[in-house]
Amino acid sequence: MNQLSLFGDSTEHGAAVKESEPEGLLACAEEVRDLARKHFKPSSATPRTASAPSALLEAKLRLKAHATGAHVRGLVAKWSKVVGYVTLHDPTTGEWYEIEAKAAPAWARKEAMKRKKLYKDGNHRAYELTAMQMEEVLKSEGVALPSLSPAVGRKSGLVYDEDVEEE
DSSP states (O other): OOOOBTTBSTTTTSOOOOOSOOTTOOOSHHHHHHHHHHHSOOSSSSOOOTTSOOHHHHHHHHHHHHHTTHHHHOSOEEEOSSTTEEEEEOTTTOOEEEEETTTSOHHHHHHHHHHHHHHHTTOTTGGGOOHHHHHHHHHHTTOOOOOOSOOTTOOTTOOOGGGSOOO
16 A cells, blocks of 8 residues: 655655555445444334334424424414415424415415405414414404314214315
């Protein structure tokens, strides 16, 4: 192995360089990977994918969202800065999602329009209102809110075919 010294050529000042490589050195990256696979075996046989986050990661995201107050804001909708999109707030993670207005649920478009109307009428905090505050505003104006209790003969949490609006 040829190596330069601080003084220029390594043979000038009587320092001879040994040409053979020392034993035990790894020659390529593949040898490093093989050794790593041999000594550091993964804890599970199935590799994790980016589309399936671990339960620990999901729990950390929920805790972070709870710490930032995302659950207080609730599930809200408002117009996006991009024209033609509605922004939805996810109370479980605290993230905002932009959905094309055509594909957004009807309640989201209505809530976004209501927030815009409130802002134009002088409520400059309309876009910061939580879901509970928006519900109070709608109740005070006499707007009928959807009932969360299931109808007689129906199970909670299920969507029936006759309830789906056709577009």
